[in-house]
Amino acid sequence: MTTTPSQRYSRRYLAKHRISAQLYKRAKRSTPGGVESNIRWFRPHPFYVDYGDGGHLFDVDGNKILDFMMGFGALILGHNNREIALEVIRQLESSSMLGVSTPLFVQYCETVKAAFGMKKVRLANSGTEATMHALRVARAYTGKDKIAKAEGAYHGAHDYVLQSLDLDYPARRAMGDAYRPVPFGRGIPKAVTENTVIFPYNDVDATAEILERNAEELAAVIIEPVLCGPGVVIPKGHYLNHLRRITRRLGIVLIFDEVLTGFRLAYGGAQEYYRVRPDLTTFGKIAGGGFQLAGFGGEAQIMDTLEPGEWKHGAFHAGTYNGHPVSVAAGLKCVQTLRDNPEIYDRINTLGRHLFKGLQDLADDRRIPAWVEWVGSMGTIYFTTKDEIRDFRDTVAANTKRWWNWFIHCLGNHVLFGIPNTGERAVVCTEHTEEDVRRALEVADDALAAIQREVRRRARAQPPASNHTGVAGNPRPRASAHA
Numbered sequence: 001m002t003t004t005p006s007q008r009y010s011r012r013y014l015a016k017h018r019i020s021a022q023l024y025k026r027a028k029r030s031t032p033g034g035v036e037s038n039i040r041w042f043r044p045h046p047f048y049v050d051y052g053d054g055g056h057l058f059d060v061d062g063n064k065i066l067d068f069m070m071g072f073g074a075l076i077l078g079h080n081n082r083e084i085a086l087e088v089i090r091q092l093e094s095s096s097m098l099g100v101s102t103p104l105f106v107q108y109c110e111t112v113k114a115a116f117g118m119k120k121v122r123l124a125n126s127g128t129e130a131t132m133h134a135l136r137v138a139r140a141y142t143g144k145d146k147i148a149k150a151e152g153a154y155h156g157a158h159d160y161v162l163q164s165l166d167l168d169y170p171a172r173r174a175m176g177d178a179y180r181p182v183p184f185g186r187g188i189p190k191a192v193t194e195n196t197v198i199f200p201y202n203d204v205d206a207t208a209e210i211l212e213r214n215a216e217e218l219a220a221v222i223i224e225p226v227l228c229g230p231g232v233v234i235p236k237g238h239y240l241n242h243l244r245r246i247t248r249r250l251g252i253v254l255i256f257d258e259v260l261t262g263f264r265l266a267y268g269g270a271q272e273y274y275r276v277r278p279d280l281t282t283f284g285k286i287a288g289g290g291f292q293l294a295g296f297g298g299e300a301q302i303m304d305t306l307e308p309g310e311w312k313h314g315a316f317h318a319g320t321y322n323g324h325p326v327s328v329a330a331g332l333k334c335v336q337t338l339r340d341n342p343e344i345y346d347r348i349n350t351l352g353r354h355l356f357k358g359l360q361d362l363a364d365d366r367r368i369p370a371w372v373e374w375v376g377s378m379g380t381i382y383f384t385t386k387d388e389i390r391d392f393r394d395t396v397a398a399n400t401k402r403w404w405n406w407f408i409h410c411l412g413n414h415v416l417f418g419i420p421n422t423g424e425r426a427v428v429c430t431e432h433t434e435e436d437v438r439r440a441l442e443v444a445d446d447a448l449a450a451i452q453r454e455v456r457r458r459a460r461a462q463p464p465a466s467n468h469t470g471v472a473g474n475p476r477p478r479a480s481a482h483a
Helices: 005-015 018-028 082-094 104-116 126-142 169-175 189-196 204-217 237-250 270-273 299-305 324-340 343-365 394-398 400-412 434-461
Strands: 049-054 056-059 064-067 119-122 147-148 196-199 217-225 253-258 280-283 293-300 371-375 378-382
Touching: 005 018, 005 400, 018 082, 064 434, 082 324, 104 119, 104 270, 104 280, 104 293, 104 324, 119 126, 119 299, 126 147, 126 217, 126 253, 126 280, 126 293, 126 299, 196 204, 196 237, 204 217, 204 237, 217 237, 237 253, 237 270, 253 270, 270 280, 293 299, 343 371, 343 378, 343 434, 378 400, 400 434
Parallel strands: 147 196, 147 217, 217 253, 253 280
Antiparallel strands: 049 056, 056 064, 119 293, 280 293, 371 378
16 A cells, blocks of 8 residues: 555654554543644644653653744743742742732733833733733724724634634635635634624735725724734735724724734834834733733723723623733743843844744755745744745645645654644744754754655656646745845
């Protein structure tokens, strides 16, 4: 029996994760897919981890894995940061759950508010909660029902934003150049989809036309300032500045979803990095220092719709674990560390440049069509013949099978470049070293070499065709847009 390329690339992974395979079979009997979240599932099976330390994971099979996923980007200070752990222990010795407000909560709100230039802030437990409440506040403030989001943007797992996250070929062909909401998965009410407007990221003219056409019904535009739903797509041509100008002119609340980019690109997030100020900001991941903590905030007149004395007439926000003392203790220590050590950003951004530019150079040297898109300390490789990645549709046109083969080959050699989905990304933390980057590039190049051999094998096995064979005739030119 012949094996497929995917099976060949998976052999090393399977051989090194036998205990994980057993745990996977056991977990499937108790939970759908054997995982805590749909995004953590992948073939042939996920792996299970005992602990993390610094920039590495140590799994149940005894493998030491160089980790560039870092808790989906949350662990900018690395796994098991000692200073954060001590703050958590101190808080646990006082209490783990109080159900009433604490001075620590006030201090955290003041710190995060100053980082993003927000006037008022509320806390939540996840990025999903943060975006859900921010949209509710915008609706309450404007009295309008519809919201607009960029095609491909991920803003959490609630119904209002699970739209246009995946477009298969028939859907793209049927839509043509049009943009309309496509629910992601079943169980999302049609009424919710009908209240969602979709626009293309990085296309100023099309964005302006769509928002102007729907302005009378739109409460808010929510956007990832760096489009991270499909990996990493950076704003081009001052797109964010144009979006700020358009929404201000039309009287639409502009929400920056900085759950991923907040405290990542700069202490003040993407809005500091790109010098664009939204009306509302959502934050999470890094903001919790590895614990469940998120929030939203912005202009006082918008946030004041949450004033408790007016709750019958304004917006409602609640949560048993909001401002949980342990999470707040961890988050405050993490945020203070970033605030007090600004050199952290120079270091991780330099490592990011070495890693992601190195990936592009390797693909070019192997003459494998690929585009590495990155900004600061996060990036993604797309196996594509395009000379630039500008929007969601450019990413879904990439060769996902080739990406998966590259990814699983790297994971089989103990380097984790995110989660096995081209919509994920690799990130660098403070605990990674130049040696780690060199090791990652060696493994990545070995995976690219395997792909190169596979392409050549296929080319020998079939007669020449007029379409593109998958190997570039010339190395791809470098992009000047990368930060």
